[in-house]
Amino acid sequence: MKKIIIGICSIGSGVGQSVVDSCKFFREKVDLIGLGNNPLAYGAFDCDNYAIIPSYYDDQYIVELKRIIKKHKIQILIPGHDDEALLLAKNYETLSNIGAKVLSSPYELVLTCRNKATYAENFYEAANYFVKTYKAIDIKDEIFPLIAKPEQGFASKGIAIITTRNDLEKIQLESGYIYQEIAVPQEHDPSYNAFIKQLTKGNNLQVSEISLQLLFDENSDLVERCATYNTLKGGVPIEVQPYAAIELSGFIKAIKRSLKRLKAFGPINIQGRMTDHGFKVFEINPRFTGITGLRAKLGFNEVEFCIFTLIYNLKIKKLDLSNKYLGIRQVASKKVQKARVKPIKEEDSLQKNILLTGSTGMIGSYLLKQLSDQGHSVSRLYTQEKELRDNKKGYAINDLKSGKINLANFDTIVHLGFARPNSTDNEIHSSIVNSFELATQAAQSAVDQFIFISSQSVYGFSSNEKFTENCKTNPQNSYARAKVNVEDHIKSITRLSNETRFTVLRLSSILAPFDSNLRHEAYSSMIVSLLKNKTITLSTPNRLISKIDFHDAVDAINHFTNHSPSSVYEVVNIAPTKSLSLLETMKNVAQELGKTEDMILTDSIENEEPNNLVISADKARQQYGWESKISIDETSAFFKKHFGY
Incomplete structure (x- = not known):
């Protein structure tokens, strides 16, 4: 089999690097082309080649991307950023026509995942599992504290805790925010006491979450899944432990019906927290994540599965997230030749x-x-x-x-x-x-x-x-x-x-x-x-x-x-x-x-x-x-x- 040429977008991002790390396990089967606008992007030097392209906010992004696809004969495009994923999904047909398949769900689903305010409405089969969302006019004092976040936000950016009416009025001065109940960890969770202490001070202590990764085939049927309990620092997972997906079986059964209806394909990442009232979901991202590479080391190489099984219909080794190990994420350094x-x-x-x-x-x-x-x-x-x-x-x-x-x-x-x-x-x-x-x-x-x-x-x-x-x-x-x-x-x-x-x-x-x-x-x-x-x-x-x-x-x-x-x-x-x-x-x-x-x-x-x-x-x-x-x-x-x- 000839090598498959893969274009990894946003190569300097955590997601881009995570995809590269996953590809190291089957390196002899692929050629990696890093794509980004930073000539010193860390992940670029892990690829076989890389190309400088405009920002995905640039009007010439798709035009230049098409040129790069043709030049390097890229067969698969993998997005590394939420905004970029939306743009690539929107141009799916255009890019497919020149030979590059975007590893992404349809544009409508990607767009739906961006709007947290309508999760319960659009994923109605699993509505009970989402944290409740309120309009500002409906918020009563007794339901404080709440979390305010941008409707189109990602990576835990722009989040604030609302504990009083004054906090709410300040946030209302900025447009585009939604207000949600806070998914408080279970009392026996190791992070519970620290979470509550910071919450009383108006701080959102991002100390833990459950990350559920689902993989859907071309018929939008759920074919693989895994879950991890992540310890966070500044919103970034630094410790990753396998979590029994059976604990989330009720939610998985419901959400897979929604995603089947919405024609999901490839990776869907769902973030939530186990509370005293059950599993509560606060974010859905139709892409790989920053811990995709770490999951690959633990036995769940979703990138390999998506490329070879979902796209090329080839059998590979079974995905099995080992519970014998946990993952840690530290700081890495790299030496590259100036030339x-x-x-x-x-x-x-x-x-x-x-x-x-x-x-x-x-x-x-x-x-x-x-x-x-x-x-x-x-x-x-x-x-x-x-x-x-x-x-x-x-x-x-x-x-x-x-x-x-x-x-x-x-x-x-x-x-x-x-x-x-x-x-x-x-x-x-x-x-x-x-x-x-x-x-x-x-x-x-x-x-x-x-x-x-x-x-x-x-x-x-x-x-x-x-x-x-x-x-x-x-x-x-x-x-x-x-x-x-x-x-x-x-x-x-x-x-x-x-x-x-x-x-x-x-x-x-x-x-x-x-x-x-x-x-x-x-x-x-x-x-x-x-x-x-x-x-x-x-x-x-x-x-x-x-x-x-x-x-x-x-x-x-x-x-x-x-x-x-x-x-x-x-x-x-x-x-x-x-x-x-x-x-x-x-x-x-x-x-x-x-x-x-x-x-x-x-x-x-x-x-x-x-x-x-x-x-x-x-x-x-x-x-x-x-x-x-x-x-x-x-x-x-x-x-x-x-x-x-």
Whole structure:
């Protein structure tokens, strides 16, 4: 299934961030586009991309939103603010016509939910459960205290306590207020005494509430529900405890009839309080809430359910709010790279602090020089103590493990250093351990970009398939399995945090004059044999394997270091545009080196089905503008020059 592209509106709001947090549990299935008018919105940096759009109070909001939808091919829009939800619902058809489905109930229902004065009238099936609403002219002294709130208010703003006739007269000077009975907590509620004490002083102590979240399908049938008891501070939930929805069964039975009649779809949040006279409701919001992400952590991921089950009719894991845990909401901080702040362009900050592993190999040494020549500050991390002793400058892997390296100082980590295919099991295991540690610490330190150099060997072999990034991995040896293990670990990290963007580059087999490694690389060894006028024998002449010149490999890594993909986790094949058979390759080499083709012998079994390994580089070319440049003739010429022939 292709990734679903989701636009999260009001990305800097508590609701927007809560939706983002919920999406972290299924991050590999979606691309998130943050939408808002604040270039420093916290949630924007948790998305794959984000766009600056006008305020929803701006006349050009819908016009600009339509442009952004088309540009990013957004399929689902999720509102993050009450006023915005109303506007999106009003323009539901317009937005649907360009391919974006608004995750919202109909406009009429959204509008109805805004008017608290008419709750009992419009949701008449559940009228007895709403706090009583009074007109100013009908208020008698004996029913004080009351709560005054704006008719179209939200998020507990503009609320006042009316305890006397004088209080009422002051509020009446301001238009648009309604007057309601106060839902006093039950006497055994932990917040009761504090609530009553503040009430006598004319204060509305927002210390607790019950939040009921209902989910409705396309037929407006109630399909999922959960409830929590929330401890509040300043009207904001700071402690969230699962609450038995069965305690609210009478209300749920009544309100679902109202919402069925009013054609509810998706999330409906209802806030109330359990009083000595039963459950009393004071607010309805047809959207997700600021604790949606926390409910997801407790097992009730309503965002995932709405996207995949309600919209795409796919089965997902059962929603089950665990009563083993409670949720707490504290303060979070985030580090972001300045170049990622809109509208500042990435090109405005070209120089990077880079940490490079594998700098002693041929690819690593060439890459180190290229990056340094481009003005980057490159530090080296050695996975073997001997390398550090020989080179003096840099860090050893034990420095990383002991916490001596502050990875927060680096913009990019390029992890090239890894055991070779012919290494021992212990060496390969060490590479896995080192890679896990480096990737984990990179995420913890919010390093902006992490590039892991993997291998085409993760795909296994095939007689006719050309492997793309979407193909399943099928590693055939311990080296390939090690690469897959690291890839899987990195992917799991992105489900927990996406402040670091991970790119996995699956390199084709490298053609290079690896002096100390020639005996392990058959193609390179055969090129050297031809240089020395030695006859070579091809046991599988028709075999196709993607082979890439090491200059191209260096160029590809350099390209992705300077052009970070927008996705939090991206896999890209690095391969030549065309893969030749072993026989075709060696014939071209012989011709370039001025050798005769009779130096090439074949020893093939008739009708043998070759074990091919060919990967596609279409994604690298089409999405990221990189393609191989070095031909096999140029590779042969480099070998000739390198060895002095």
